[in-house]
Amino acid sequence: MNESPTFDLAKSLRTTDLGVLARIAWxxxxxVMSIRQAGPxxxxxxxxxxPKGPMPNWRSLIQSMLALAADDRELVAQGLLPPMDRSPPNLADVPRLLAKSRAYITDSKKVDARRLNREISDLPDGINPDRYPKYYLRNFHFQTDGYLSDESAALYDWQVETLFTGTAALMRRQGLVPIIRAMAGxxxxxxxxxxxxxxTGSFLENVADAFPAMAQIGIDLSRPYLKQAQxxxxxxxxxxxxxxxxxAIPLADRSVDFASAVYLFHELPQGARERVAAELARIVRPDGxxxxxxxxxTGDRPDFDGLLDLFPxxxxxxFFESWTKxxxxxxxxxxxxKLVETRLAHLTKICAFARCAITGQGS
Ligand SMILES: C[S@@+](CC[C@H](N)C(=O)[O-])C[C@H]1O[C@@H](n2cnc3c(N)ncnc32)[C@H](O)[C@@H]1O
Structure with a gap:
């Protein structure tokens, strides 16, 4: 999205919920705290x-975040998203937030050291490498313990929200829109x-908020993350x-109505992506x-392409660069x-696919 010449920042700020603004500011x-203490x-x-592509400036990033918040509100009004708590945190939340913040800042020093040393195989002792594909055994994001400890699972959501300045939950929950549409009747x-x-179960939680009676299956390679999700x-x-x-999803052919993969594909090599795509197609029912x-x-929002170059x-x-292509x-x-819906939600793209009427290979 190019910066709109009619974009009125002050007006946008006035119309965004206080809770969302507080979240973004927090x-x-x-x-800022984590990069102030970080090295280069x-x-x-x-x-x-x-970065080869254009880099957005802060104003267009803020515009995009506020547009996401406005979109969320509009989708709730249309019944395409469940309401969410938009009130600012109350005083009772403060000790919990401060404790999380302390844990995050303490850990981010270790992440920075790993980044500077390009250390990518710093995993907990006792991991059985035979349980995991080789590409998985690494510190994605340079994060402590990769995906393989309770400490990593406890910090993950906070790290992601910080990376996306408080917009990750808003972006992710737009994955619900095609599901809510398909659930009509x-x-x-x-x-x-x-x-x-x-x-750690964020999207399953979104689904539970919309459809508490729908049965849920969560699949992941990380036992500590599954524990959080549970x-x-x-x-x-x-x-x-x-x-x-x-x-290799341990579910029968055509056994689920909805199958999702949220922020998975950018962490997979292309061969694994192809295999996961085939598995998603295998487990979904004909009308799923x-x-x-x-x-x-690349090219989804051309003015943001430089950010995609910078991220990895x-x-x-x-595997991020190959994901972008x-x-x-x-x-x-x-x-x-076949693709039935595409949504751009700030830095996230959501694609919904339905089975072709004349079924193709692998269906
Ligand atoms: C970036 S996180 C996304 C987590 C979650 N979907 C979300 O929206 O926050 C990637 C997740 O994929 C899991 N993962 C990566 N490769 C996997 C694979 N081949 N099979 C199962 N899980 C995998 C990791 O353990 C991690 O929980």
Whole structure:
């Protein structure tokens, strides 16, 4: 989105909920605190490639964040998203927020040291490497313990919200829109949703907020992350968490109504992406939907392309560049699925796929 000549920052700020603004300001503060204590992104003298695409300025980033908040509000008004709590945090929340913030800042010193040393295999002792694909055994984002400890699982959501200055939850929940549309006239008690690479369960929580009676399956390779996911929204009665690889989902053919992969594909090599796409297609029922939500790809918002070039320099993301060029629509078409909806939500793209009427290969 190019900066609109009619964009009125003051007016946009006035019309955005206080809770959303407080959230953005808080996580922007976390971001500033962590980069103030951090060293440079690269070692002195180390040559890095400069971003090739255009870089947005702060004003257009703020515009994009406020547009996301406005979009969320509008989607709630249209019944395409469940309401969310938009009130600013109350005093009782303060000790919890400060404790999280302290843990995040303390950990970010370790992340910075790893970034500077380009240390990407600093994983907890006792990991059995045979349980995981090789590409997984690394410190994505240079994060402590990779995905493989309780400490990492406890910090993950906070780190992601900080990286996206408080907009990650707003972006992710737009993955619900195609599901809510598809649910019109259907009974959630008879439906099953599987979130592949569910992480700490944020998207499953979004689904539970919209459809508490829908059965949920969470799949992930990280046992500590699954543990966090299991603890969220305990009122969901029909829920199963399975430690498994997305390339070999232990579910029967055509057994779920919705299958999602949220922020998974940018962390996979292309071969693994292809296998996961085939698995998503395999497990979804004939009238079901696949939701793939992930980072923007090159050209989705041309004025943001430089950010996509920059991201894998500051954060260990060895497969990100290939993600930005991956033909997701072609990949799903090879599995008999066609694109039915695309949404851009700030730095995230959500694609919904339905089975083609004349089924193709692999369907
Ligand atoms: C960037 S996180 C996204 C987590 C979650 N979907 C979210 O929206 O926050 C990536 C997740 O994918 C999981 N993961 C990565 N590769 C996987 C694979 N091949 N099979 C299953 N899970 C995988 C990781 O353990 C991690 O929880």
């Amino acid at each position: 996580f922007a503060g976390q971001y 992104l690269v070692r002195p003298g180390e040559q890095i490639e400069r 259907r009974d959630p008690r008879t439906m099953i949703m599987a979130d592949i690479a569910c992480g 603890a969220r929204r305990p009122q969901v009665r029909r829920r199963l968490m399975i430690e498994a690889q997305a390339e 939907l696949i939701i793939i939500a992930d980072a923007l790809q 320099i500051g954060f260990h993301e060895p 991956c033909d997701v629509v072609g990949m799903m078409a090879r599995n008999g699925f």
